[in-house]
Amino acid sequence: MAVSGLVMLGYLVLHMIGNLKIFFGASELNGYAAWLRTIGQPFLGHAWFLWIARVALVAAVVVHGVAAYQLSRRDLAARPTGYQHSGARRTRARQSYATRTMRWGGVILALFIVWHILDLTTLTVNPVADPGHPYQNIVGAFRTWYDGGIYCVAMLALGLHVRHGFWSAAQTLGANSPGRDRALKLTANLLALVLTAGFLSVPIAVMTGIVR
Secondary structure (H helix, E strand, C coil), X not given: CHHHHHHHHHHHHHHHHHHHHXXXXXXXXXXXXXXXXXXXXXXXXXXXXXXXXXXXXXXXXXXXXXXXXXXXXXHHHHCCCCCCCHHHHHHHHHHHHHHHHHHHHHHHHHHHHHHHHHHHXXXXXXXXXXXXXXXXXXXXXXXXXXHHHHHHHHHHHHHHHHHHHHHHHHHHCCXXXXXXXXXXXXXXXXXXXXXXXXXXXXXXXXXXXXXX
């Protein structure tokens, strides 16, 4: 679960950087999207790299979801029946909050991924649906209150998911230690903040008319 989460985190960082090209105009973003389809040529065919990346991401999402389900079942099976002191109860409450946040955040993000693919990849529900012109498709989508609203809610869920997930992954992979815990927690908070702000800036800029 930790490894698949870090794979998706790396993709999110690159995806956010690419999205921010919208602030440099239509030609910049559309040119970037066209360039992505040429990566690996002539060894790879046109857009092969994108399909390889998509398959890898789908695999990471499936592995992440299956692992989350398995860990949830193990947690329920091993849950203690009670605690003898308030400190343990507070610890359990914090763990339960993090678990609920990750679980429901994961569900929200899974549903959002389906919507996002239909909206800006296959263009099935996109109001513009102009292949090869992502700038126009993004602006057209986020001009609708429901599309911008869905995106903003999902990005807030993403921020919480990254914040808890990065710290959990660090613990799972043995990167944490008493001397590094503070730095890892700070990194988790900064990653969550940067990703949330970066992704939210696009729909907010469109909805407020900064990007037209």
